[in-house]
Amino acid sequence: MKWEKSVTFGDIAKHTNFSKTTISRYFNDPDSLTVENQQIIAQALADLNYKENKVARILASGRTEFVGVIVPNLFFHFYSEMLNQILATYEEFGYKFLVFISNGQEEAERRYIQELMAYKIEGLIVLTHTIPSRELAELSIPLVTIEREDRHVCSVNTDNYQGGRLAAELLASHGCEILFHINYLTAPDAKDVPAHGRIHGFVDYCKKQGQKYELLFKEMEDTHESFQRSMADILENLTAAYGQRKKGIFISNDTQANIFLNLLVRKYGRMPDDFLLVGFDNSPISREAVIPISTVGQQIDKIAYEAVSLLVEQMNEQKKRRPVPLTEPIHKIITPVLLKRETTEIGLRAQSFR
Amino acid sequence: MKWEKSVTFGDIAKHTNFSKTTISRYFNDPDSLTVENQQIIAQALADLNYKENKVARILASGRTEFVGVIVPNLFFHFYSEMLNQILATYEEFGYKFLVFISNGQEEAERRYIQELMAYKIEGLIVLTHTIPSRELAELSIPLVTIEREDRHVCSVNTDNYQGGRLAAELLASHGCEILFHINYLTAPDAKDVPAHGRIHGFVDYCKKQGQKYELLFKEMEDTHESFQRSMADILENLTAAYGQRKKGIFISNDTQANIFLNLLVRKYGRMPDDFLLVGFDNSPISREAVIPISTVGQQIDKIAYEAVSLLVEQMNEQKKRRPVPLTEPIHKIITPVLLKRETTEIGLRAQSFR
DNA sequence: TTGTACGCGTTATCAC
DNA sequence: GTGATAACGCGTACAA
DSSP, X not given: OOSSOOOOHHXXXXXXXXXXXXXXXXXXXXXXXOHHHHHHHHHHXXXXXXXXXXXXXXXXXXXXXXXXXXXXXXXXXXXXXXXXXXXXXXXXXXXXXXXXXXXXXXXXXXXXXXXXXXXXXXXXXXXXXXXXXXHHHTTOSOEEEESSOOTTXXXXXXXXXXXXXXXXXXXXXXXXXXEEEEEOOSOTTOTTSTTHHHHHHXXXXXXXXXXXXXXXXXXXXXXXXXXXXXXXXXXXHHHHHHTTSOEEEEESSHHHHHHHHHHHHHHHSSOOTTEEEEEEEOOHHHHHSSSOOEEEEOOHHHHHHHHHHHHHHHHHHHHSSSOOOOSSOOEEEEOOEEEOOTTTOHHHHXXXXX | OOSSOOOXXXXXXXXXXXXXXXXXHHHHOGGGSOHHHHHHXXXXXXXXXXXXXXXXXXXXXXXOOEEEEEESOSSSHHHHHHHXXXXXXXXXXXXXXXXXXXXXXXXXXXXXXXXXXXXXXXXXXXXXXSSOHHHHHTTOSOEEEESSOOTTSEEEEEOHHHHHHHHHHXXXXXXXXXXXEEEOOSOTTOTTSTTHHHHHHHHHHHHHHTOOEEEEEOOOOSSHHHHHHHHHHHHHHHHHHHTTSOEEEEESSHHHHHHHHHHHHHHHSSOOTTEEEEEEEOOHHHHHSSSOOEEEEOOHHHHHHHHHHHHHHHHHHHHSSSOOOOSSOOEEEEOOEEEOOTTTOHHHHHHHOO
């Protein structure tokens, strides 16, 4: 079923009067040949226009250099940027990535994993939240998750606790009377989800500092309109209840922080001085907003790099004659960075807004 | 080099007293076996916990079901969403995607292509602008490009000409005295780049309608700060030169349209009625802006689907015993859609802004 | 309906 | 340093 059959080691061998073995060695251990013979073979490769076939190499060696990646979507900047950074590690590690988008469909996700296994991936990176880590662990292949429940598997996560703390600290440092945290997570006690750490970091800081605070958990659908309605409600309630008192608001992601900000600007023609605002993610919208939004940024490049590194370690272990599997999953934590922009730095704000 | 050697057709064959061939047929043409025997084999597969190995199948069949994708970046929503839609076609066509991000590095891109060829991809989708289509054509594999120079290869593009026309028409229909098109493309005559069609569509409409217009080509670096400076300059000049006269502004992408909008809102506390604004892309920022931005949207889902379809046709042709290559590359055109939002619909704008 | 024998292109093992 | 030969796991004429 092959139309123009490709040039093989056999062809090169005939053409050079070497054996296939020697041709193979030319690629995998060139120094074991004399320099002369290397050149002869190099010449032959050029003459015959040889193209390497890594599929055949896989079958013989068992090493695919494939890594599977399962992402919930590419709509959120967090995921697309993470994928970008993961793919970029090809330059350092050489692994090729087979990417699937699950869009929250659990069954599809299981099919994708089966397909990946059939292609003999050497490792798997999971960013989706649907399949429990217990089940992932049973795949018994090198695996790393990112920002999701990770009890039974290796993972890399942002230090969300620290992130919540940083946000609260920033707002408090500007003399806010009362701090609010707006989040759409419905079960703040599900400690398995790393993002919940933000809430606890925020709360613990406030408690320790004796800072007045309030948590606003609002159920919202995952649509812009729903977000907008919820934020409008919250804004209404806040102004009614707290008037001109200085309010520090920490919203659990930049998209929603931006919606809140836009409501303010549309209402007042500017951002009033009694509102301070911090988002989370450092997604592009936080910079592109009408007033650049202060935010807690995840170091996506670092997370991706650590995730792949952690995976590579496991994959290298697998290649040994007698692999020693990890007894305990490894969990890496990446520190977030605080980006102070105009929604908290009133000095900056006043200077450019008029 | 495999330490836990996997269950093979041979093992199943022994276990069931069939031949490997029969096992193979069980997968590729089940109906050629009796139902009884199918069940026997199914049972054996379960007993032995067989996992299929598609790599071996590839070597034997020559069909990898791999498609390569080369994307410039995932930072722009256009590309990440396009990739999302491309990957989603797995459900319909079953092709697996090997994805590389070039980040504008031409040499890296060539390496990626070589690597993809070594993995015997059956087709390639190119979204980058670096490598000329002449060179891509020489790969002589099924290939489709999206929104880039495409003289010698198959492609799918938005009808950019129509997009520019729609933008101009919308602005004119609201009685703008003069229309402006702001673009950062420096060589409006390079007809090879599809996006240039926007300019011509805009201009042709204005000319035909006797509509006063002006083109503003501004060189900008690819940074937010540079965009911001350029847009601030333009805004200053416009207000100086045209005062309160009604200005219709068509900006070549939503990111920059948003920057322009933000400058207006920061300056006036709202969007003045003598400015109308249309962007391009329908990227998330256009909806999330402080005032939702009217924009010309590319139908990314359709583009991706058509691109993969076009590729699949070529790949199917390759599988025939006597493939007939295309004599002329096929170019598909997808119509853009106009999204009317508050930056042009003053009625909407007034009602919610106060 | 089922089996035999060989091919796919490379790597691994052992010999020389 | 180099070569012969056997894997690797599956597909597929061709035969039965």
